[in-house]
Amino acid sequence: MPVRCSVEASPSRHAALRPRYGGHQFGNWAGQLGDGRAITLGEVKTDDGFLELQLKGAGLTPYSRTADGKAVLRSSIREFLCSEAMHHLGVPTTRALSLVTTGEAVVRDVLYNGNPAPEPGAVVCRVAPSFIRFGSFQIHVADGHHETLRALVDHTVRHHFPHHDVSTDDGLIAWLTEVAEATATMIAHWMRVGFVHGVMNTDNMSIHGLTIDYGPYGWLEPFDVDWTPNTTDAGRRRYRYNNQPHIGAWNVARLLESMAPLMEDVGRLQPVLDHYMEFAMNAQSETWAEKLGLGTLRESDEPLVNDLLDLLGATEVDMTLFFRHLCSINEPDVAHVADAFYEGSEPDTSAWNRWLKRWWERVDGQPDRDGMRRANPKYVLRNWMAQLAIDAAEERGDFSVAEELHELLKRPYDEQPEHEAKWFQKRPEWARHRVGCSMLSCSS
Template sequence: MHFLGIPTSRAASLIVSDEPVIRDKFYNGNVKTERGAVVLRLAKSWFRIGSLEILSQSGEIDLLRKLLNFVIDEHFSSINSDDPDKYLVFYSTVVNETANLIAQWMSVGFAHGVCNTDNFSLLSITIDYGPFGFMEAYDPGFVPNTSDDEGRYSVGAQANVGLFNLEKLLNALSPVLSKHQQNQAQRILKGYANINQMRIHQHFKAKLGLLGEEEEDGYLIAFLLKMMEDTQSDFTMTFRQLSEVSAQQLHNRKFPQMWALEDLSSHKLFSDWLGMFLLRLSRQLNDSDLQRQNRMKNVNPRYVLRNWMAESAISKVEMNDFSEVELLHHILSHPYVTQETAEEAGYAARPPLWAKRLKVSCSS
């Protein structure tokens, strides 16, 4: 996630032990013994929305105020500690940055898996990686967590879950806000959806190489995503391959060996969308096709950590072979650059059929 440009905690080390750990991955009684492992993660802060909720709900208001002051002084340097509205400014910042973070998740097809208030950072960074996943076939209902039967945390629901969590944050802050400040905070919260939608719009415009703003841009993006959903086109590779073909190749419908674009082009309305897209590009003054391609390559990764790639590496680690872990670490440190070793490993190829059978849970 860091190398994708998304705010996140970092992994400092991974230690594998010979100590056995009993796992019931899918909570069905099918217990399996695995080797224990510890990941040491680093972040500027591990305080999350739940850290404030627990103090507010237990009536520990003095401690709540002390914690807020500490977090603001340590991590929100732009907020004046003497400002009588500092808690309101803090809330406004968290609302804005949470909207931005979730838009960034959506731009790479990332589903966190468990988006409760205990897993949402006050610094709006990605923390608490559990049953997460990157979309393969585009599907707003994609749920990586097999325990999430209702799809509460599906990739397409994350923005609404963010709103729910920010409502909980406002409830937690209410004891330290005046009535007037609470009303202002409510207005700030009402602006969350627009901020998130605007950021998503900006990200997807960049993914298509669009400059400026035209009235039809939102429709062009929505049209593409609907075709991708209908054809089950791969999210990552559809955008990447659009960045790797020239406008002339698109016009001629010639994109050999580009499997994701071939899937997309099977849609009966593909020609209609393509015509709109090429016409939109043609109106971009002082912009060459090569410049457009380079811009798109810089925001559309060729490689993301797909679950089947992780599973392949895990299977080798169980036999004391860490070669694929090291390979993934190297490749995913440069996700926007085409790499020969990654191509040989099939990391940009059509996912294997067995990948569809993979499931993850909080115990995976």
């Protein structure tokens, strides 16, 4: 799957590096977390600044702990396709430059249930301004290495946020506020397209506000605000869809705590978290205004949105199909969105028509259709779609499905009628309970 990019190599920045970071996993401090199976090759210079090139799955490093540092084809296809799909959806994300198979068998226990098996190995080369995470700073505080923390902060800001001067509290607060806003913006985009990250640990939070580390992610298919694709989180559902903005706040709080050793007045950190909460709330409001074609979300619109969420949750209805169909209706009749309901579901037709009439009156029969189509994608990388690509690649060495999806998802907001019958579809019944579609683990 070739990816064309226009970059200019920088010979002075080519030494391979191994990242070291820690983090909170599922709310608990986990100490050093190895290297994420990643090796940084160096940087390339582009018109927009430097981009870091990183191999994921290239093997052992000094920080690999007890793992082998390798990756399997299954997870590599998912990362490659999803990072590119997210970019074209307009969601802040790392990018994927290439995916190659290694010809080596890698043993993994997919569901952590005592059944390890060999899988084909692969390596993804991914790209971002940097892969510095919240946990990159946390580990130095945990180790009591405050001078190293200061050096990392200075490097990060000088190299990637040069408009800030972090030698003072004012500068640190300004930089941290920018990071908090970028984090809130990223999560608002997740919510807009129905994306659930699945592993919002602090080591998976980019300092740039980019979606990073595509593991057991998924998109809402039947709309369920409590859904998480991660089997490890099935009990607590900490990282469920509607909790993502709140987890963002929790993670920002941990980042702010890690900066306390550098602050003269640590009391100034709390307002940054307060600002995140307000900024995130406003971003969510803007998201719903865009999705519903309202222009601006008024305070009086809150019942309209909440009642829609209740209706979506009460019936097995596909989020992506529903909102895309909503862009095109010309009268408030549930028949125009009926294709979004899963077989066997029994929608309350009267309740749906009442809501649609309220919405129709709110937009004066003239919703911002173009804006709605820009906010509501027609095509997203559903897990069953990714699984079809994985099956073809693993079983037959056939990457044509992956290549087809790669092309399809470059234009997720376009109609692409030639692909409707195949890809503009609800989750098929065979995928309802299949591993890799309805549930995933962190095994990769």
